[in-house]
Amino acid sequence: MASKKRKREVDVELVKVYEELADQDETVRLNAARTLLSQIFKAGVTSEEQTTNILRRLFRGLCSGRKAARLGFSVALTELLSQLSVTEASAADSPISSATIVHILEGETTPETGTSGQDGRDHYFGRIFGADAILKSGIFFARSDQVQWKQLLDLIAALAIKKPWLRQECGWILFSCISANTAVPVPQTFAIDTLEALLSHKLIRTPEGVAVWIATTKRFPDAKLPKSAWKHEDPLASKEINALSTILKDARASQPDQDFEAQGSATWSANLHFAWDVVLSELYATVAEPQVSARDRVSFEKFWAVAVEESLFSNASSTERKSWGLNLWRRVMETAPRSLLRHTFTQAALRCFVNSLKAPERLLQRCASRLAQTFPRRILMENNEEEKEDSNGFISTCVRSFLESVSYGDFDLITKTKTMQNILETKSDQVTMAIAQALEHLLESSVVDETEELRNTRQKCIVGLQGKVLAVALRSVEQSPVESVALPVAASIMTSWLQKAYISPESLAKQDTPVTSQVHELIVARLGAGFEQALRLGNPGVRLFAESLLSIHAMEQSGVQMKIQFEDEVATAIDTAWTRLQESYRLAQIQASQKDSEKNPYSMHDGLLLLYCLILFQVYNGETEAVEITRELIAFHDQWIASHKKSGKSKKSQKATALMEGDDVAIIEILLGFASRPSKFLRRITQQIFESLAPQISKDGLESLCNILRAKENAQGQNEMFQSADVDMADNSDEEDLDSDVEIVSASSSAEEDASTRDSESESESDGDSSTSSTDEEQDSESDAELAAFDAALASALGTRPLDQTDAAGSSSDSESDADMGDDEMMELDEKLAEVFRARNSVNPKNKRKEAKDAKENIVNFKNRVLDLIDTYLKQQYQNPLAIELITPLLKLIRTTKTKQIADHANNVLRNFLTKCKGPVGPNLTTSAEIERGISVLKLIHEETCLQASNQHAAAASLSSILVTKAVAKGDPPSLSTIVQLYASTRLRQLTDKKCHVTPIFFTDWNNWCQSTEKRFAK
Incomplete structure (x- = not known):
């Protein structure tokens, strides 16, 4: 009874162990296997019957699809067989023989007759797991039981033939067994027997056979392998490449010699066959070990061309084969030495890659997308110094291949990915430099039989990519706290563009193909955009701008011919400008290195340098x-240098004479000339120059800015601003004589042409739309047609023909005939002329409305640029006494402008200034003249407050009044009484004058300020 009870207890424990071996938790499975081998089975104690039962149960468990049964039971079986392997099969105390193990494997994994399809598949999987456990345990190798392992090999090979969908798994366990380093070493005879078994079952010329063969030759290089397997005794032999390609493609090839026929698979798997990795690893070895390639083995380049390019990526390949090719390319990108990667960018592979990215098939699209993600990662990979040395070649090949695959179009737009963007935006300065060099080489290279149109397209694409690389480099400089190689990258691109824009193509010996005229225009535009981005960086951007230009000057001095040639007088001025630029650059660099320049990042020398x-x-x-x-x-x-020398070496004198009286007006006029143009680069640099010169700007200089704010926003204001002739915008044209009529027509025509020209330039620069120029040409032709019709009508009325250049000589003599006309004829002529001019005026209103609209847009644009300069001045010089001179012009502009955007812009500038001057901070009025001027400005503000305007104007005027009051009271407290009287007079005016429109907030702000400062002035 006791023994039966113990047996039941053991059975219960075994049931629990077997149950836990199938658990989903790996820890539970491992604990169950440990319990089985430490408590239930004990070597030398457990009887043969008990051991056999345990083995049967474990083999049977491998055939179960329940939970994780195969994983748990295979671990337990492997460990159990490992413990059995320490005992020789012929020993007296041997619990179980090798033949018994094979017999149990075969018996327990054979499906019974009549079982379902799933049950049969479970049994076949169990046989594979069981064979794998036997091989991993090394029990046959420890006992040197060659008969039994041959029987096991036959079972595995027979299963691979019977169930082709399991052939890869069968080959994998054999390959793993031979190539793995186990506790019990695999004997050479087993490897040879494995190849013999594969050969006898016609599995040697399969992907699995190739993998096992390579593993055998790698582990046992001196082994005598079957000679009938391969014609040249090596699947990787150069002359076997076609057969290898067919085998790896897993297709059956029809060959005359049936002994060397490739055994294809009846199934297809989306996963890449493990044999590809085995072959690739051998091909990679030719890079690290050149002696390997000396054995007449195929090179990686030839392997890719035949086995991949011409096989998987051929036009006749199926979608499944192409997906293999894309997955293989991804595997190579992740694992191959960098020197081999350039061989993968072949024509068919690139075509399949690009087409798959935009293909409707989800399989190809998914594979191509995964491949696209590997390129930026591999570019950043730096495993050893050898790869660093060859990185430029790989990057150049990658970029060039992608561009050529889409005929130098927008790769990301065509493929609907961010592949090229991710490559260009890699966070590595070394990679960015390599990409910049690759693009430069592509831009300078020539293409055989390339038409002008194709060359233009190619160069435009490359210049566009250079612009993106430049932006990446400049962002890297901005984000990096220390100077990196990104700034030289930007400098190299800018210098390259300058060379192609300014140097004669004949002087560029290294350049095979010059840029086209359209690309030249694009480069000039990109230069402006690039310098604008660089100037955002501050001093590094200024240095980049100057050094790039100086590099061109250095080449010019060395004898390089420029595209533009100057006359002697002009060349002298240009040479002087270059000399002054070099001197300003030197002084700016010296001042930038001083600590006192940190407070003011820009100096007078920076301003001259930028100018x-x-x-x-x-x-x-x-x-x-x-x-x-x-x-x-x-x-x-020259004047500034002369005055600077006369002033002495005192710092105060230097600052006082930095700009002589009136000199700043000339500089400001130069800056306004550039700022008025519709260019982002010109706006940026003029603001930066103005910021550098701001401390030296005089009252006259600020007044020149304010004069523009006072200009009318129409054609009259435009003509007054540019000192042009006045344009009569009225519709009535009752003129007294012929001469005045003709003059008016001429002036109107001239103004129309000027406005049309400015409008054309503005649209072409801001929008870059090619249709603008054609539209302006049509408008000009319409104007010419109208003038011609008017001349014809006028000639008809006068009884003559239209005047041309040939009539100029005889005009004086013809005019004498007018004296012979009688009074009636003169009256008739006046009526005809009046009719002609009425007809002329009926056509002109449309053109005049357009002219007025264009003039208004020009003035509005100009005022916006001036407001930008004033905002720059007030942000930096908010403590300057001259800052209060800008308050009244800004208030008047808010009140008088008819453009809401201008009013908002002026209000924002003034608000920013007022915000900057919160608390005790504000303009420092120290001298009596400055105090008197402050009181005068305050009176002007009160006058402005009394005028009818918007709430925006009223709030700005109120706060401005408080600011000036605060500044005057701080500089001269006794002047507070004058301020109080001024507020009192304004209050009185509010009560007695109907035309006074002071808002309540004006006095509310005054009362609040009085309450907050009463303790400061109370005695």
Whole structure:
């Protein structure tokens, strides 16, 4: 009874162990296996019957699809067989023989007759797991039981033939067994027997056979392998490449020699066969070990061309094969040495990759998307120094191949991905430099049989990508606290563009193909955009701007011919400008290194430096006006140097004479000339120059800015601003004589042409739309047609023909005939002329409305640029006594402008200034003259407050009045009585004058300020 009870207890414990071996939790499974091998089974104690029962149960458990039964039972079985392997099969105390193990495996994993399909599959899976457990345990190797392992090999090979969908798993366990380093070493005879078994079952010329063969030759290089397997005794032999390609594609090839026929698979798997990894690892070895390639083995380049390019990526390949090719390419990108990667960018592979990214098939699209993600990651991978040395070649090949695959179009737009963007935006300065060099090489290279249109497209694409790389480099400089290689990257791109924009193509010996005219225009535009981005960085951007231009000057001095040639007089001025630029750059660098420059990032030298850079940039761009501006700037600089020397070496004198009286007006006029143009770069640099010169700007200089704010926002204001002839916008044209009529027509026509020209330039710069120029040409042709019709009508009325250049000589003599006309004829002529001009005026209103609209847009744009400069001044010089001079013009602009955007802009500028001057901070009025001027400005503000305006104007005027009051009271407390009287008079005016429109907030703010400061002035 006791023995039966113990047996039941053991059975219960075994049931629990078997149940836990199938648990989903790996820890539970491992604990159950440990319990089985430590408590239930004990070597030398457990009887043969008990051991056999345990083995049968474990083998049977491998055939179960319940939970994780196969995983748990295979671990327990492997460990149990490992313990059995320490006992020889012929020993007297051997619990179980090798033949018994094979017999149990075969018996327990054979499905019974009549079982369902799933049950049969479970049994076949169980046989694979069981065979794997036997091989991993090494029990046959420890006992050197060659007969039994041959029987086991036959079972595995027979299963691979009977169930082709399990062939890869069968090959994997054999490959793993031979290549793994186990506690019990695999004997060489087993590896040879494995190949013999595969050969006898015609499985040697399969992907599994290739993998096992390579594993055997790698582990046992001196082994005598079957010679009938391969014609050249090696599947990786150069002459076996076609057969290897067919085998790895897993297709059956029809060959005359049936002994060397590739055994194809009846099934397909989306996963890449493990044999590809085995073959690739051998091909990679040719890079690390050149002696391997000396054995007449196929190279990686040839392998890719035949087994991948011509096989998986061929036009006739199915979707499934192409997905294999994309997965294989991804595997190579992740594992191959960098020197081999350039061989993968072949034509068919790239075509399949691009087409798959935009393909409707989800399989190909998913594989291609995963592949696209590997390129940026691999570019950043730096495993060893050898890869670093070859990184430029790989990156160049990658970028060039992608661009060529889409005919130098927008790769990301065509494929609807961010592949190229991710490559360009890699966070590595070394990679960014390599990409910049690759693009430069592509831009300078020539293509055989390339048409002008294709060259234009290619160069435009590359310049666009260079612009993106430049933006990445500049962002890296902005984000990096210390200087990195990103700034040289930006400098190399800018210098390259400058060379192609300004240097004659004949002088660029290294350049095979010059840029087209359209690309030249694009480069000039990109230069402006690039310098604008650089100037945002502050001093590093200024240095980049100056150094890039100076590099061109250095080449010019060395004898390189420029595209633009200057006359002697102009060349002298340009040379002087270059000399002044170099000197300003040197002084700016010295001042930037001083600690006292941290408070004010820009100095007078920075302003002059940027001015010279800007003007020389415009000169070499072909701007004719820039030459005259260069002379003006040199003259101003000469005066500044002379006054600077006379003032002595005192710092106060230097600051006081930084700009002589009236000199700042000339500089401001130059800046306004550039700022008024519709260019983001010009707006940026003029503001930065103005910020550098702001401490030295005089009252006259600020007044020149305010004069523009006072201009009318119409054609009359435009003509007054630019000192042009007045344009009569009225509709009535009752003129007294012929001469005045003709003059008016001429003036109107001239103004119309000027406005049309400015409008054309503005639209072409801001929008870059090619249709603008054609529209302006049509409008010009319409105007010419109208003038021609008017001339014809006028000639008809006068009884003559239209006047041309050939009639100029005889005009004086013809005019004498007018004296012979009688009174009646003169009256008739007057009626005809009046009719002609009435017809002319009926056509002109449409053109005049357009002219007025264009003039208003020009003035509004100009005022916006001036407001930007004033905002720059007030942000930096808010403590300057001259800052209060800008308050009244801003208030008047808010009140008088008819453009809401201008009113809002002016209000924002004034609000920013008032916010900057909160608390005790504000303009410092120290001298009596400054106090008197402050009181005068305060009176003007009160006058402005009394006028009818918007609530926006009233609030700004109230706060401005408080600001000036605070500044005057701080500088001269006794002046507080004058301020109180001024507020009192304004209150009285509010009560007695109907035309006074002071709002309540004006006195509310005054009362609040009085309450907050009464303790400061009370005695």
